[in-house]
Amino acid sequence: MGFSMPGGAMATKLILNGRRVSVDAAPDMPLLWALRDVLGMTGTRFGCGAGQCGACTVIVDRAAMRACSVALGDLAGKQVRTIEGLADPKTRRLHRVQQAWVDCNVAQCGYCQAGQIMSAVALLETHPQPTDAQVTDAMNGNLCRCGTYPRVRAAIAQAAGGKA
Known part of the structure; x- marks a missing residue:
């Protein structure tokens, strides 16, 4: 993937809730913390940090995944949906x-x-x-x-x- 060094910050490009985004963070940062701390999206919750409780579940390319257990760098080019991306953005109607x-x-x-x-x-x-x-x-x-x-x-x- 071209990571210069583990843990070093770099831009990871992905599709988040239907929009192309570039996240400047260490590629080994768990998606949970990239969402909450880098992007300010706090709907995805921290529960256990070990992928056991499901509080941090997001959808990656149509599959439910634990955001605390997937590294940001592994999501380059993938589609990620969070709770913030479910309601219709135009009508604000709930999913x-x-x-x-x-x-x-x-x-x-x-x-x-x-x-x-x-x-x-x-x-x-x-x-x-x-x-x-x-x-x-x-x-x-x-x-x-x-x-x-x-x-x-x-x-x-x-x-x-x-x-x-």
Whole structure:
């Protein structure tokens, strides 16, 4: 990739929420910190820093990924979507998964919800009518200390048109 030295700052070009951006940071910086500290996008949350809780989930080229576990330099040329990129920028209308979260009253404390929503979006983009097993598999790595799992499943079912 042409990195001059590990940890040295360089520009990484990627597509973030539909816009081409260049991020000046060390290529080994986790995407989570590039989003939060370099770009000021705080919707993606820090939970565990080890890729185990799902709070930092984003979508990279249609796949849910933990932003704390992927290096910025590995994302050159890739499409990255965060919670900030889901709502329609023109109408400000919520994404159907976000709206389902509201309708089903999923959030309690809300801390894990951005990651939960991004995992659900990635699931529904690859499996528009997911089976119960696919929902379980997609959401398995997302922890919620408030225990909103039944409402998460209900919201996914609503966003899938009542068939999840």
